Amino acid sequence: MNENARLQQFFGGMRAISPLIAAVIPIGLVFGAVAATKGLTPAEAGLMSALVFAGGSQFVAMDIWTHPASWAGVGFAALLVNIRHVLMSASLGTKMGEFGPRARYVAMLFLADEIWAMAEFRAGAARLTPFWFAGLVAPFYLAWIFSGIAGAALGAFLGDPVTLGLDFAFPAVFIVLIMGFWKGSETGAVLLASGAAAVFTQHFVPGVWYIAAGAVAGLLAAIVNGGRRGVEAMP
Amino acid sequence: MTVDFATLLAILAMAAATVLTRVSGLLLLRHVPLGGNARKAIESIPPAVLMAVVAPTAFATGIAETIACAVTAFAALRLPMLVSVALGVASVAILRAVGT
Numbered sequence: 001m002n003e004n005a006r007l008q009q010f011f012g013g014m015r016a017i018s019p020l021i022a023a024v025i026p027i028g029l030v031f032g033a034v035a036a037t038k039g040l041t042p043a044e045a046g047l048m049s050a051l052v053f054a055g056g057s058q059f060v061a062m063d064i065w066t067h068p069a070s071w072a073g074v075g076f077a078a079l080l081v082n083i084r085h086v087l088m089s090a091s092l093g094t095k096m097g098e099f100g101p102r103a104r105y106v107a108m109l110f111l112a113d114e115i116w117a118m119a120e121f122r123a124g125a126a127r128l129t130p131f132w133f134a135g136l137v138a139p140f141y142l143a144w145i146f147s148g149i150a151g152a153a154l155g156a157f158l159g160d161p162v163t164l165g166l167d168f169a170f171p172a173v174f175i176v177l178i179m180g181f182w183k184g185s186e187t188g189a190v191l192l193a194s195g196a197a198a199v200f201t202q203h204f205v206p207g208v209w210y211i212a213a214g215a216v217a218g219l220l221a222a223i224v225n226g227g228r229r230g231v232e233a234m235p
Numbered sequence: 236m237t238v239d240f241a242t243l244l245a246i247l248a249m250a251a252a253t254v255l256t257r258v259s260g261l262l263l264l265r266h267v268p269l270g271g272n273a274r275k276a277i278e279s280i281p282p283a284v285l286m287a288v289v290a291p292t293a294f295a296t297g298i299a300e301t302i303a304c305a306v307t308a309f310a311a312l313r314l315p316m317l318v319s320v321a322l323g324v325a326s327v328a329i330l331r332a333v334g335t
Binding site: 023026040041043044047048051052053054056057058060061068069070071072074075076078079080081082083084085086087088089090091092093094104105108109111163164165166168169171172173174175176177178179180181182186187190191193194195196197198199202203210211212213214215216217218219221222223226227 | 237238239241242243244245246247248249250251252253254255256257258259260261263264272275276279280281282283284285286287288289290291292293294295300303304307308311312316317319320323324325326327328329331332
């Protein structure tokens with residue numbers, strides 16, 4: 001591939017991600033503002049956005065943030081919230097024929113929901129190249145970091161996030177994502193088990209164990225459901 | 236421009252956990268062939284995790300949050316993500332203001 005074609009690929013990726021950049025900037029601002037209310041400086045909020053680059057787990061971390069910060073608590077919460085990346089990277093990994101062995105791992109470090117979705121979509125229509133992928137990542141990554149820093153710096157001016165309802169932005173995003181994962185009654189059973197176990201655990205056990213409890217309960221519901229289906233399918 | 240040491244440690248722990256989840260799918264592909272049942276179980280993880288995170292807000296925080304969650308879920312059936320989220324945030328702000 002010559003230089004011109006590479007640039008074309010890069011700009012193609014940028015074009016594809018641009019509407020999602022418009023959507024992520026307000027969310028980044030909210031993240032920064034929430035981080036500021038938890039006592040994080042703009043530098044700390046920016047560092048978290050740059051090194052973690054996973055909005056869901058960053059909001060969960062803010063939800064359970066303590067002083068001084070508990071690395072075990074937020075680290076474990078990040079592991080639980082981002083466990084979905086395992087499946088996403090396994091799925092995208094099968095579509096990275098154009099990537100060198102090392103490039104695959106470097107690309108995977110920037111796997112966010114939006115980037116993953118666009119890359120999967122591209123792989124369905126054309127060959128996914130590293131340059132097209134980089135065109136997705138570069139502007140999205142920078143937008144996430146700088147909107148987070150700006151949100152933390154402006155936090156005080158944005159007003160009290162609870163009065164404005166801004167603390168609700170990420171539960172709301174999660175609900176939209178949940179609706180997107182809906183695949184019929186099997187999903188209903190998973191959600192019911194997960195929700196019930198999470199509420200029960202959160203009521204009786206301090207800390208973020210409710211996330212693990214809910215996730216495991218949901219997974220068990222899926223396995224039980226799958227097993228029953230398997231028995232029914234037998235002649 | 237200060238970075239607290241405990242905060243830095245927490246950020247590094249989060250980064251390490253996230254990197255682990257991001258590369259382990261690739262590692263998994265090299266070693267484990269995924270059968271139909273395993274794939275189904277893994278597919279259930281994203282909704283199970285997201286529900287677990289949201290459930291205390293949705294069901295055990297207050298009536299304002301519960302209603303706003305329902306509004307968001309209903310909006311998500313038809314509307315784009317950003318609009319649904321904006322509706323949810325607006326409903327929770329209004330409901331909290333009127334003191335439900």
